[in-house]
Amino acid sequence: xxxxxxxxxxxxxxxxxxxxFTSAGQASVEVKKNLxxxxxxxxxxxxxxxxxxxxxxxxxxxAGGGTADVYxxxxxxxxxLRDEGPGxxxxxxxxxEGFSTAPDNIRSLGFGAGMGLPNMKRxxxxxxxxxxxxxxxxxxxxxxx
Amino acid sequence: MNVxxxxxxxxxxxxxxxxxxxxxxxxxxxxxxxWVMGRAQSGQVWITIMSNINVIAVASLxxxxxxxxxxxxxxxxxxxEAANQRGINLLGSEKSAYEIALELxxxx
Numbered sequence: 186x187x188x189x190x191x192x193x194x195x196x197x198x199x200x201x202x203x204x205x206f207t208s209a210g211q212a213s214v215e216v217k218k219n220l221x222x223x224x225x226x227x228x229x230x231x232x233x234x235x236x237x238x239x240x241x242x243x244x245x246x247x248a249g250g251g252t253a254d255v256y257x258x259x260x261x262x263x264x265x266l267r268d269e270g271p272g273x274x275x276x277x278x279x280x281x282e283g284f285s286t287a288p289d290n291i292r293s294l295g296f297g298a299g300m301g302l303p304n305m306k307r308x309x310x311x312x313x314x315x316x317x318x319x320x321x322x323x324x325x326x327x328x329x330x
Numbered sequence: 331m332n333v334x335x336x337x338x339x340x341x342x343x344x345x346x347x348x349x350x351x352x353x354x355x356x357x358x359x360x361x362x363x364x365w366v367m368g369r370a371q372s373g374q375v376w377i378t379i380m381s382n383i384n385v386i387a388v389a390s391l392x393x394x395x396x397x398x399x400x401x402x403x404x405x406x407x408x409x410x411e412a413a414n415q416r417g418i419n420l421l422g423s424e425k426s427a428y429e430i431a432l433e434l435x436x437x438x
Contacts, residue, residue: 210387214416217391227372227393234391235367242364295380300364307368 195223195257201241201268203250206294212253213238223257229330232308233262236326239301240266246287246296247271248322264309264326272318280306331437333396333419336375340433342398343422345405346413354395354438359427363388370394375438377427381405386412386420395419400427 197219199212217234225233237253244251248270256263273279280302287297306312309326316322334350336342358370359377363384370376372393378385381403389397396419399405403422405413413420423430 207383210384210391214387214390231372231391231393238367238387238391239364294382294384295361295363296384298362298364300362300368304364304368 197255199253199255201244201250201253203245203248206245206291209241209245210238212241216255219255220257220262225257225262226330229262229328232328233264236305236308236328237264237266239304240264240324240326242296243301244268244270246291251321261310261327261329264324264328266324266326267321268323269321272320272322273314273316274318276314276316333421336396336434336437337421339437340423340430345399345420345422346410347419347421348414348417349419352395352419356438357431357434358394359431367392375434377430379403379427381409383409383412385409386416386418389413389418389420390416396421398423398430400425400430 197216201212202208213234216237217230220230248268251268254265278284282303283299285297285299291297305326310329311327313325332351332353336354337344354375356371356374358374360366361378361380367388370392373395375396375398376394377398377400379400381399386409399422402424
């Protein structure tokens with residue numbers, strides 16, 4: 186869904202379905218298409234869509250879904266992911282490559298390698314995690330160009 | 331070398347080839363999708379034994395030239411449909427990832 190922002194940013198909003206693991210990634214693919222249409226450079230699109238896909242997968246695995254908002258302005262793309270999941274108990278640990286709390290059925294699908302949050306950080310210029318146990322998590326990422 | 335010529339030269343099974351003239355350069359092998367997404371480069375050939383629907387999303391987001399499913403792995407119809415919709419070249423081989431990589435050496 187595209188919405189006009191009052192501060193002249195272009196915004197896209199998506200609901201991430203937490204019940205269907207196989208459809209995870211739809212929002213990222215849609216964002217990729219939208220960014221391409223408005224002429225964002227390919228390398229920026231790659232970064233944004235990979236970071237967002239990891240976030241989407243995390244929301245499906247751990248939080249029962251959530252929402253994703255993407256804002257495009259003149260010099261950056263901002264991604265805001267919100268969920269009402271269990272929160273992240275230890276953010277420093279979760280940021281380490283290889284650390285994962287994903288269950289075996291998720292691992293058998295090729296995820297749960299403990300690369301989600303590290304990839305999100307790697308592919309973005311700024312990343313901020315606000316999390317509260319039992320309440321949920323909000324991750325804001327920014328890719329500059 | 332483009333993906334069509336690559337498929338022909340290696341005798342690969344063609345599951346979907348919506349962008350057959352895509353140039354392939356370099357190879358990445360891996361089955362952990364997040365790892366692949368973080369490491370594979372745009373335009374590479376990605377060899378994997380994973381064949382679930384998320385492979386199509388990862389191939390699309392990491393912008394690889396094609397995916398080769400190794401060791402005789404096959405795909406279901408919904409995956410073929412997603413591959414065609416998203417412009418993902420999906421090929422297959424009975425050989426192992428290592429054997430495929432050896433054959434690709436010097437070609438891409």
